[in-house]
Amino acid sequence: MARRRSGIHGREGIAGWLFTAPMIIIVGLFLLVPVVMAFWVSLTNWTGNVDPFGGGPNAAFVGAKNYTSLFLTDGLTRSTFMQSIGNTFYYVLLVVPLQTAVSLGLALVVNNKLLKGKGFFRTAFYFPSVTSSIAISTVFLFLFSNTGAVNALLRFVGVDGPQWFSDSRGLLHIVFGWFGTGDNPSWGQGDIFGRSLWDWLSGPSVALCVIIFLAVWTTTGTFMLMFLAALQDLPVEVDEAAALDGVTWWQKVRLVTIPMMRPAIFLVTTLGLIGTWQVFDQIYVMGKGSPAGTTMTPAFLSYSQSFGSLHYGTGAAMAFIVFLIIVVLTWFQRRLMDEDRVPWRTRRRLARAASLRQDSTRVAAGSIR
Amino acid sequence: MTSRHARRSSVALALAAAGTLALTACGGGGGGFSSQSTATQKAGPANLKIMIGSSGDAETAAVKAAADSWAKKSGNTVEVIAASDLGQQLGQAFAGGTPPDVFYTDASRIGDFAKAGNLYAYGDQVKDAGFLPSLVQTFTYDGKLQCAPKDYSTLGLVINTDLWAKAGLTDADIPKDWAGLETVAKKLTKGKVTGLVLGNDINRGGAFMVQAGGWVMSKDGTKVTADTPQNLAGLAEMKKMMSAGSLKYMTDTNPATGWGGEALGKGVAAMTIEGNWIRGALTKDFPTIKTKVVELPAGPAGKGTLLFSNCWGIAAKSAHQGQAVDLVKSLTSVDQQMAFAKAFGVMPSTQEGAKKFAETYPADAAFAAGGQYAQGPVNAAGFDPVMSAFNSKMATLSKGGDAKAMLAELQKNGDAALKGN
Numbered sequence: 057m058a059r060r061r062s063g064i065h066g067r068e069g070i071a072g073w074l075f076t077a078p079m080i081i082i083v084g085l086f087l088l089v090p091v092v093m094a095f096w097v098s099l100t101n102w103t104g105n106v107d108p109f110g111g112g113p114n115a116a117f118v119g120a121k122n123y124t125s126l127f128l129t130d131g132l133t134r135s136t137f138m139q140s141i142g143n144t145f146y147y148v149l150l151v152v153p154l155q156t157a158v159s160l161g162l163a164l165v166v167n168n169k170l171l172k173g174k175g176f177f178r179t180a181f182y183f184p185s186v187t188s189s190i191a192i193s194t195v196f197l198f199l200f201s202n203t204g205a206v207n208a209l210l211r212f213v214g215v216d217g218p219q220w221f222s223d224s225r226g227l228l229h230i231v232f233g234w235f236g237t238g239d240n241p242s243w244g245q246g247d248i249f250g251r252s253l254w255d256w257l258s259g260p261s262v263a264l265c266v267i268i269f270l271a272v273w274t275t276t277g278t279f280m281l282m283f284l285a286a287l288q289d290l291p292v293e294v295d296e297a298a299a300l301d302g303v304t305w306w307q308k309v310r311l312v313t314i315p316m317m318r319p320a321i322f323l324v325t326t327l328g329l330i331g332t333w334q335v336f337d338q339i340y341v342m343g344k345g346s347p348a349g350t351t352m353t354p355a356f357l358s359y360s361q362s363f364g365s366l367h368y369g370t371g372a373a374m375a376f377i378v379f380l381i382i383v384v385l386t387w388f389q390r391r392l393m394d395e396d397r398v399p400w401r402t403r404r405r406l407a408r409a410a411s412l413r414q415d416s417t418r419v420a421a422g423s424i425r
Numbered sequence: 426m427t428s429r430h431a432r433r434s435s436v437a438l439a440l441a442a443a444g445t446l447a448l449t450a451c452g453g454g455g456g457g458f459s460s461q462s463t464a465t466q467k468a469g470p471a472n473l474k475i476m477i478g479s480s481g482d483a484e485t486a487a488v489k490a491a492a493d494s495w496a497k498k499s500g501n502t503v504e505v506i507a508a509s510d511l512g513q514q515l516g517q518a519f520a521g522g523t524p525p526d527v528f529y530t531d532a533s534r535i536g537d538f539a540k541a542g543n544l545y546a547y548g549d550q551v552k553d554a555g556f557l558p559s560l561v562q563t564f565t566y567d568g569k570l571q572c573a574p575k576d577y578s579t580l581g582l583v584i585n586t587d588l589w590a591k592a593g594l595t596d597a598d599i600p601k602d603w604a605g606l607e608t609v610a611k612k613l614t615k616g617k618v619t620g621l622v623l624g625n626d627i628n629r630g631g632a633f634m635v636q637a638g639g640w641v642m643s644k645d646g647t648k649v650t651a652d653t654p655q656n657l658a659g660l661a662e663m664k665k666m667m668s669a670g671s672l673k674y675m676t677d678t679n680p681a682t683g684w685g686g687e688a689l690g691k692g693v694a695a696m697t698i699e700g701n702w703i704r705g706a707l708t709k710d711f712p713t714i715k716t717k718v719v720e721l722p723a724g725p726a727g728k729g730t731l732l733f734s735n736c737w738g739i740a741a742k743s744a745h746q747g748q749a750v751d752l753v754k755s756l757t758s759v760d761q762q763m764a765f766a767k768a769f770g771v772m773p774s775t776q777e778g779a780k781k782f783a784e785t786y787p788a789d790a791a792f793a794a795g796g797q798y799a800q801g802p803v804n805a806a807g808f809d810p811v812m813s814a815f816n817s818k819m820a821t822l823s824k825g826g827d828a829k830a831m832l833a834e835l836q837k838n839g840d841a842a843l844k845g846n
Contacts, residue, residue: 107522132842136810219681348820
């Protein structure tokens with residue numbers, strides 16, 4: 057039996073390298089090398105003036121001091137950094153589930169066989185995703201201003217809308233207030249990394265909620281398209297079988313469609329997690345962290361520490377800490393969602409059994425003695 | 426067979442050539458960082474670059490005209506760049522190693538820039554120009570005058586003369602102290618109109634702190650003096666007038682406004698505390714409002730106001746420092762500064778210039794007089810986040826904020842920032 061050619065041979069290898077070389081060079085030059093440089097800067101106290109690779113008093117190597125001081129040194133930098141982490145945590149907690157649910161719902165609606173004008177609706181829902189985020193943020197600034205359209209609409213239905221961008225009260229604090237908890241109670245005084253427990257439990261501020269609305273509205277379009285592609289890939293026979301079994305529309309969605317969409321949901325939540333931790337444009341346009349630092353995010357704080365306060369080392373350290381947080385969160389999320397994942401020990405056992413079977417087949421065929 | 430071989434190798438060759446071309450586009454052109462050699466001052470015609478953060482076309486045109494006239498006289502060339510985001514572009518330029526020779530530097534950035542080694546401290550070469558002492562103090566860091574002040578603005582009490590007259594007040598009632606201010610503000614508060622409307626941060630309310638004899642930093646800039654009874658007295662006076670209803674932050678008026686000038690223009694404020702820029706803004710947006718500017722009333726420690734200023738910073742990495750100093754000397758001459766005053770309304774930074782300004786524009790004499798006793802912004806390094814944290818706390822003063830607690834927090838953060846945290 058002639059052995060089948062497999063693998064890469066000769067010219068195919070060279071051709072492969074030639075085709076991938078431009079991308080490798082571009083990614084290497086503009087992504088990998090700057091990341092390594094930034095990591096070096098995060099280990100120094102560079103102030104932006106001299107060569108960061110040349111040493112000297114304004115670019116001295118300080119080791120992990122930038123990282124540890126962000127967690128251990130009492131000061132304004134640490135408390136602002138912790139506040140930004142807290143803000144982004146609530147932001148992610150609200151945005152990722154909301155955008156997944158809304159985009160899935162929109163995809164189900166647009167995929168409906170009975171809907172006329174699918175193309176129009178697809179375009180309309182996708183449009184915010186391709187518009188410049190700066191333009192949308194500026195429009196939202198006007199919409200949610202104290203005398204803007206949103207407050208006018210709320211007044212029309214008799215509700216006195218808040219001063220959206222000046223209100224720094226956290227939502228959880230407002231809810232606590234309904235249950236009679238005063239401001240800054242004694243049980244909330246425990247110090248976690250420089251912020252009191254009461255501060256950590258503040259929830260997103262009213263101003264941050266505007267940015268949450270903006271994020272959900274802008275990103276549902278892209279994810280709706282991903283869900284639409286996955287929906288159109290689903291086999292029709294399964295739907296027909298479900299219809300024969302006599303399920304209602306909601307039961308079908310819950311028990312048949314969503315389980316089959318697991319890979320797409322996994323993709324959307326992962327992208328959502330990564331994207332929400334990096335929010336910058338909206339913060340830059342809509343207040344740069346005000347009111348009272350409740351819309352500050354680590355990405356923006358890293359920028360303002362570096363280019364504003366000229367502490368490039370601290371800014372770079374913040375960026376790498378956020379990178380680590382994203383990696384850990386996505387790893388967790390993968391563990392949670394990847395049900396096809398075979399446990400490691402079982403995989404090893406299966407691999408060993410497979411190789412044993414292969415050997416016994418070859419012995420039987422006579423190629424090994 | 427051979428033709429396919431030949432085609433494949435020619436395709437490979439074409440790809441390699443294209444890749445190399447792309448690489449040459451990436452490389453070259455300012456790659457790497459410039460060495461730390463000392464600035465060389467070449468003889469002969471130099472090409473200087475000025476980067477400004479312009480307030481509009483009038484300012485850009487005025488600076489260009491001034492630079493061109495010096496260039497013609499001295500035989501050098503000057504290029505004026507109006508930055509769209511001065512802070513960010515300067516930061517990029519410093520990090521890239523080729524900063525502009527001359528650039529606007531705000532007083533609050535002096536410490537950060539000087540500490541990072543971005544500035545060439547040429548103050549002793551221009552000391553005899555007769556700059557106002559308050560400006561010299563504002564731009565002195567680490568015992569050295571870092572740059573020549575280019576102009577300044579101060580805060581004054583801007584009064585709506587129609588509402589003033591309607592309340593039956595005359596020139597004799599112009600407040601000279603805190604008690605007088607309380608009386609007239611109360612008289613002017615009627616219905617929707619609040620007597621005095623302020624901006625909600627230290628850049629306006631800080632005037633009260635200065636009038637009470639306190640400030641965030643000590644006079645020599647080495648100690649933080651935030652948590653003092655004088656500062657507390659200043660904030661307490663603001664709180665007193667707020668409870669009486671005669672003083673409001675601009676966000677608390679009905680309808681809420683963006684700054685004191687807008688409150689004055691929309692008729693929800695009878696008086697406000699603002700700087701020179703209010704003239705241009707009122708003429709543009711609210712031309713029907715008639716105003717009068719007087720000096721701020723004195724507090725327990727005497728007269729006090731705040732000043733805001735920029736200076737002509739010269740880059741430490743500039744290769745033409747000698748020529749740059751010469752350019753700055755010509756830009757800070759009395760005639761040149763009066764030309765700037767005429768073009769976009771700023772006040773000259775020299776004693777002689779300020780006197781001439783007060784004579785030529787008597788309506789703005791109160792602003793000019795403030796320069797004698799004004800307090801400049803905090804110029805220590807690393808204080809930007811500290812001051813913005815204090816500003817967000819100060820904005821809560823009208824809603825029951827604790828003045829002592831916010832001053833204590835400012836003291837704590839300020840001490841940490843001075844130590845380098």
